[in-house]
Amino acid sequence: MIxxxxxxxxxxxxxxxWITAVTVxxxxxxxxxxxxxxxxxxxxKKGPDLHRSIGVLLVLLVIFRLVWRLxxxxxxxxxxxxxxxxxxxxxxxxxxxxxxxxxxxxxxxxTTAEGQSLYVFDWFAIPSSITGVDLMAxxxxxxxxxxxxxxxxxxxxxxxxxxxxHFLDKDSTLKRMLGFSSKSTSE
Ligand code: HEM
Ligand code: HEM
Numbered sequence: 001m002i003x004x005x006x007x008x009x010x011x012x013x014x015x016x017x018w019i020t021a022v023t024v025x026x027x028x029x030x031x032x033x034x035x036x037x038x039x040x041x042x043x044x045k046k047g048p049d050l051h052r053s054i055g056v057l058l059v060l061l062v063i064f065r066l067v068w069r070l071x072x073x074x075x076x077x078x079x080x081x082x083x084x085x086x087x088x089x090x091x092x093x094x095x096x097x098x099x100x101x102x103x104x105x106x107x108x109x110x111t112t113a114e115g116q117s118l119y120v121f122d123w124f125a126i127p128s129s130i131t132g133v134d135l136m137a138x139x140x141x142x143x144x145x146x147x148x149x150x151x152x153x154x155x156x157x158x159x160x161x162x163x164x165x166h167f168l169d170k171d172s173t174l175k176r177m178l179g180f181s182s183k184s185t186s187e
Pocket of ligand 1: 017020021022024025069074077089092093094096097151155158159160162163173174175177
């Protein structure tokens with residue numbers, strides 16, 4: 001099933017979810033690692049190039065995901081979920097979308113502060129716009145880092161929530177994001 005139904009996630013949503021999850025964690029690890037390299041390391045330049053390119057593609061993917069969600073609404077919440085669980089899960093989902101998209105402007109301003117373009121592999125370049133602002137790269141870098149840690153913190157809580165539903169509540173929350181969902185909405 002390509003599209004979501006009122007009870008189950010279709011494979012497009014499932015694939016988008018897991019590709020996003022793996023890429024976010026990968027970019028976080030790559031970001032921290034590349035910042036620890038010294039100038040003579042072969043990855044000193046390659047690391048950030050890769051990080052920026054994959055980052056821009058991720059943001060495009062998340063925008064596509066939002067459009068997909070708009071034309072193909074997500075399955076209904078499980079009836080066994082408590083009100084606070086539904087509300088907090090929805091807030092977390094929207095925060096993910098907003099925070100991941102915010103990684104673009106902050107990453108863009110770190111890259112382009114001195115007038116350089118932002119290259120996405122050698123496929124295309126996004127030109128610089130605002131330059132010459134004092135500390136622009138530093139401040140954008142701080143915000144980029146804070147948002148990165150916030151996304152990862154949120155992901156830990158989000159994953160713990162999914163595991164709690166799976167192992168303690170024994171409902172189908174996680175199974176349906178893995179594509180194992182049966183028609184039943186309560187297990
Ligand atoms: C950085 C990593 C992750 C991000 C950014 C992320 C993001 C999201 C978002 C935005 C949704 C809402 C999907 C929709 O639009 O319908 C969602 C749902 C979900 N995620 Fe994640 N996720 C991440 C990691 C994980 C992990 C590690 C797990 C499992 C251990 C997980 C399990 C789930 C489940 C079960 C749902 C479905 C919730 C429901 O049906 O209401 N996610 N995730
Ligand atoms: C949207 C496209 C993105 C661009 C253009 C981008 C760009 C950059 C750049 C240029 C740096 C180097 C920072 C510096 O020199 O101070 C950086 C660092 C970093 N990025 Fe990204 N990034 C993007 C997305 C992401 C995403 C989605 C994550 C994951 C959550 C992430 C996590 C990090 C981390 C953890 C660092 C290291 C922060 C530090 O220690 O200062 N980035 N990024």
